Amino acid sequence: MSARPIIDVSKLPHHGFNTLDPVWWGNNFLLAIETTMFVICIATYYYLRQNFPLWPPPLAQLTAPLNPLPELGVATANTILLVASCIPMIVADLAARRGNRGATKIALLVCLACAAVAVTLRSFEFGAVKFRWDSNAYGSIVWFILGLHMLHLVTLTCETVLLTVWAFVREFDMKHRVDITALAVYWYWVVGIWLLLYGVVYFTPRA
Amino acid sequence: MSEANVQSLNVDDAAPDYEAPEPITSPIVPTEMDLARELEELERTWKRPGGVVGWIIDTDHKAIALRYIVTAFIFFLFGGIEAALMRLQLARPENHFLGPDLYNQIFTVHGTTMMFLFAVPIMTALGIYLVPLMLGTRDVAFPRLNAYGYFVYLIGGILLYVAFLMNTGPDAGWFSYVPLSGPAYSPGKRVDIWAQMITFTEISALCGAIVVIGTVFKMRAPGMSLHRLPLFVWAQLVTSFMIIFAMPAVMLASSFLASDRLVDTHIFNPAEGGDAILYQHMFWFFGHPEVYIIFIPALGFISSIVVTFARRQIVGYTAMVLSLAATAFLGFGLWVHHMFATPLPQMGQSFFTGASMMIAIPSGVQIFCWIATLWSGKLNVKAPLLFVLGFFAIFILGGLTGVMLASVPLDLQIHDTFFVVAHLHYVLIGGSVFPLFGAFYHWFPKWTGRLLNERLGRLNFWLMFIGFNLVFFPMHQLGLHGMPRRVYTYLPETGWGTLNLVASIGALVLATGVLVFIVNVFWSRRAGAVAGPDPWGGDTLEWSIASPPPDFNFFNIPTVQGRYAMWSMTETTPIIRGLSTHKRETLVTSVLDAEPELRFEIPGPSAWPFLLALATAETFIVGIFTPWAFPVGAVLAAAVFTAWFFGDPNYENKTEKDEQRSEAPAPPAGLQPENA
Numbered sequence: 001m002s003a004r005p006i007i008d009v010s011k012l013p014h015h016g017f018n019t020l021d022p023v024w025w026g027n028n029f030l031l032a033i034e035t036t037m038f039v040i041c042i043a044t045y046y047y048l049r050q051n052f053p054l055w056p057p058p059l060a061q062l063t064a065p066l067n068p069l070p071e072l073g074v075a076t077a078n079t080i081l082l083v084a085s086c087i088p089m090i091v092a093d094l095a096a097r098r099g100n101r102g103a104t105k106i107a108l109l110v111c112l113a114c115a116a117v118a119v120t121l122r123s124f125e126f127g128a129v130k131f132r133w134d135s136n137a138y139g140s141i142v143w144f145i146l147g148l149h150m151l152h153l154v155t156l157t158c159e160t161v162l163l164t165v166w167a168f169v170r171e172f173d174m175k176h177r178v179d180i181t182a183l184a185v186y187w188y189w190v191v192g193i194w195l196l197l198y199g200v201v202y203f204t205p206r207a
Numbered sequence: 208m209s210e211a212n213v214q215s216l217n218v219d220d221a222a223p224d225y226e227a228p229e230p231i232t233s234p235i236v237p238t239e240m241d242l243a244r245e246l247e248e249l250e251r252t253w254k255r256p257g258g259v260v261g262w263i264i265d266t267d268h269k270a271i272a273l274r275y276i277v278t279a280f281i282f283f284l285f286g287g288i289e290a291a292l293m294r295l296q297l298a299r300p301e302n303h304f305l306g307p308d309l310y311n312q313i314f315t316v317h318g319t320t321m322m323f324l325f326a327v328p329i330m331t332a333l334g335i336y337l338v339p340l341m342l343g344t345r346d347v348a349f350p351r352l353n354a355y356g357y358f359v360y361l362i363g364g365i366l367l368y369v370a371f372l373m374n375t376g377p378d379a380g381w382f383s384y385v386p387l388s389g390p391a392y393s394p395g396k397r398v399d400i401w402a403q404m405i406t407f408t409e410i411s412a413l414c415g416a417i418v419v420i421g422t423v424f425k426m427r428a429p430g431m432s433l434h435r436l437p438l439f440v441w442a443q444l445v446t447s448f449m450i451i452f453a454m455p456a457v458m459l460a461s462s463f464l465a466s467d468r469l470v471d472t473h474i475f476n477p478a479e480g481g482d483a484i485l486y487q488h489m490f491w492f493f494g495h496p497e498v499y500i501i502f503i504p505a506l507g508f509i510s511s512i513v514v515t516f517a518r519r520q521i522v523g524y525t526a527m528v529l530s531l532a533a534t535a536f537l538g539f540g541l542w543v544h545h546m547f548a549t550p551l552p553q554m555g556q557s558f559f560t561g562a563s564m565m566i567a568i569p570s571g572v573q574i575f576c577w578i579a580t581l582w583s584g585k586l587n588v589k590a591p592l593l594f595v596l597g598f599f600a601i602f603i604l605g606g607l608t609g610v611m612l613a614s615v616p617l618d619l620q621i622h623d624t625f626f627v628v629a630h631l632h633y634v635l636i637g638g639s640v641f642p643l644f645g646a647f648y649h650w651f652p653k654w655t656g657r658l659l660n661e662r663l664g665r666l667n668f669w670l671m672f673i674g675f676n677l678v679f680f681p682m683h684q685l686g687l688h689g690m691p692r693r694v695y696t697y698l699p700e701t702g703w704g705t706l707n708l709v710a711s712i713g714a715l716v717l718a719t720g721v722l723v724f725i726v727n728v729f730w731s732r733r734a735g736a737v738a739g740p741d742p743w744g745g746d747t748l749e750w751s752i753a754s755p756p757p758d759f760n761f762f763n764i765p766t767v768q769g770r771y772a773m774w775s776m777t778e779t780t781p782i783i784r785g786l787s788t789h790k791r792e793t794l795v796t797s798v799l800d801a802e803p804e805l806r807f808e809i810p811g812p813s814a815w816p817f818l819l820a821l822a823t824a825e826t827f828i829v830g831i832f833t834p835w836a837f838p839v840g841a842v843l844a845a846a847v848f849t850a851w852f853f854g855d856p857n858y859e860n861k862t863e864k865d866e867q868r869s870e871a872p873a874p875p876a877g878l879q880p881e882n883a
Binding site for chain 1: 477481766794795
């Protein structure tokens with residue numbers, strides 16, 4: 001056996017970024033699953049629209065605002081915030097790659113602040129829909145889409161909290177630097193998929 | 208050590224454009240003593256935990272996979288018992304052995320068990336066991352995700368059966384169509400149990416898919432570029448991709464159904480603008496690929512068995528791989544053929560008829576490739592091959608009725624009759640269960656170190672083959688005579704009695720065949736012939752190591768010089784050295800060409816996956832009764848994740864700290880004192 005030629009790998013690194021890292025792939029496939037989820041949600045949204053002569057349907061009670069369209073204000077503010085939040089995340093991403101701990105910590109804190117505000121704003125978006133989840137099928141699917149995306153916002157926030165705390169109190173090691181770049185991919189995905197959902201939920205009724 | 212000693216890996220058939228991985232440094236030739244020490248260290252590092260706690264925290268892919276296989280097989284037996292009960296009930300007209308309500312529960316639980324608790328998990332389980340071994344690596348890419356998937360699956364299965372034993376078994380069919388399964392027509396908790404069980408099994412399947420893809424992409428032995436991937440692994444890979452794109456549909460469908468039932472949403476409620484047909488679209492957008500998710504891994508088993516028992520290379524490797532991929536793509540374009548009886552535009556129906564007929568092409572290509580391989584090979588007719596030959600006969604019949612059912616006018620006539628029952632069992636049992644039993648006979652020696660008994664194997668095969676045809680062939684005729692499926696009894700005047708009796712007798716024969724298999728397993732585990740590493744002369748890397756494999760799988764990560772890793776292996780095939788023996792390290796390689804990239808530490812035993820599965824269980828099971836289970840579950844899961852992230856004694860980023868301690872992987876030969 002020892003006569004067999006040998007390929008010595010003892011000088012290979014332990015961690016690498018992007019395609020080198022199995023976790024990067026695992027993360028991306030999880031996102032592929034979630035993307036499929038949202039695509040099917042969107043398909044459901046348009047499928048259900050066929051059943052309504054007016055989309056959204058007229059409000060059942062003739063209360064003050066007669067306009068059943070979802071309000072744009074909070075959602076648009078949130079969208080702008082989310083897109084802007086990519087900037088500190090890009091900074092954190094690049095700093096983690098370079099191994100710049102200070103910049104990573106600050107950028108992650110900014111990201112966390114953005115995430116907290118985004119989650120708060122999202123909770124007001126449900127009210128802006130003007131229908132409850134149990135009003136009709138329109139209300140149900142819109143709440144579902146917003147809720148599913150909110151779930152991702154919350155998960156993203158929790159994950160960011162964990163990695164930020166790690167960057168502050170534990171070592172700034174390669175494994176967790178790679179994790180931060182994977183977190184960044186998740187962050188971009190959450191924002192990117194939101195742009196699509198924002199268009200569907202808020203502009204389909206206006207089209 | 209000179210250049211001459213280091214072999215180029217590019218020795219064979221595949222791809223002149225393939226660059227062999229360069230050796231990183233000149234190696235140090237280890238002595239016997241080094242090897243003995245390394246072996247001892249590897250054994251200690253990869254040692255699996257014992258006892259009850261060990262069962263919970265173990266993450267070894269072989270252990271998890273065997274658990275999956277045993278669990279799924281037990282569910283297979285449960286499903287089989289339910290089938291036998293139904294056959295008893297239908298054996299003669301106006302039988303009152305089972306009442307209508309119990310019958311509804313039994314056929315629903317039978318279908319649900321066989322599809323979700325048996326077929327999908329056991330197919331993935333064989334992949335989880337064999338893929339890392341065929342790729343020449345030490346574990347799957349995400350062992351803890353793997354363990355989590357198993358626990359979630361187990362909990363889902365227990366949920367279904369506990370509910371069933373409490374007379375709360377789902378009773379709206381394995382696809383639980385609305386409005387029957389909606390809040391108006393199915394009050395009580397029966398359908399909720401079904402919907403949540405779906406969630407559990409789909410989470411598990413998705414975890415399994417990511418584990419398999421991650422492993423196939425990143426953990427292959429150097430030299431195993433994609434065009435040298437064994438067909439078994441290709442099949443697992445294609446299946447995993449199908450799972451990723453199909454399973455979310457059913458998870459959403461069952462979530463919508465559950466929320467319609469539990470919190471009054473109206474997605475499927477036509478009175479409030481919802482849509483019942485939408486449910487069928489969502490279900491079958493998953494449900495048809497599901498058939499292929501069950502079937503494609505079986506194609507992988509068949510390829511492995513055919514190559515081994517024909518003792519030659521496969522005919523048309525590229526055609527086989529392309530057929531697998533084509534089947535997967537077409538599989539997503541067929542779902543509407545389950546819905547021909549709904550009011551859909553005719554143009555749309557024609558499209559799906561075309562796609563349904565087209566899928567016969569890649570299946571045909573593969574069958575011809577196998578036949579050519581067998582025809583030109585030196586056949587070694589043993590039990591595994593028998594089951595494959597049985598597959599040909601049964602599956603081709605099922606495929607033919609499939610082409611018939613793809614035609615809308617015929618489908619409308621025999622929709623929801625026993626003809627469909629016959630068709631689907633021919634396809635699923637012929638297409639999957641027969642190859643699966645072949646796979647059991649083929650790989651049992653690898654799992655246990657002993658061969659299954661050949662004579663019992665033949666008896667098992669013939670009983671199953673004859674029994675199967677006796678049960679299901681008459682059902683074609685019954686269907687054409689108009690016997691609807693899912694009725695608990697029928698009148699004597701219908702004239703269906705004789706054929707039903709034949710089918711019921713067949714069920715007895717089939718069950719005896721399965722019993723023979725179980726006897727064979729128990730007998731062979733104790734007294735079977737000792738297998739040795741490679742009882743069949745197999746071509747893939749799992750046959751290069753002991754049976755059962757050691758905890759660390761490969762002492763040295765191998766390299767691969769051809770499509771048939773074992774057959775192209777020579778004295779000069781290089782091996783990989785330089786991985787740590789102090790921690791669970793394995794080699795990560797590039798996606799396309801499998802060039803060495805990283806020494807990657809794989810996480811070891813851990814209780815967190817189990818605790819996370821418990822949090823998941825709380826969420827979905829208590830969720831049947833109160834929506835508050837969801838925030839509570841979220842908090843529990845967050846707590847588990849936090850503890851997992853910060854408090855893991857086994858895998859707390861030891862890598863960099865260990866760097867100095869074990870940087871030199873093989874200290875100068877012979878100078879290292881015995882390890883205390």
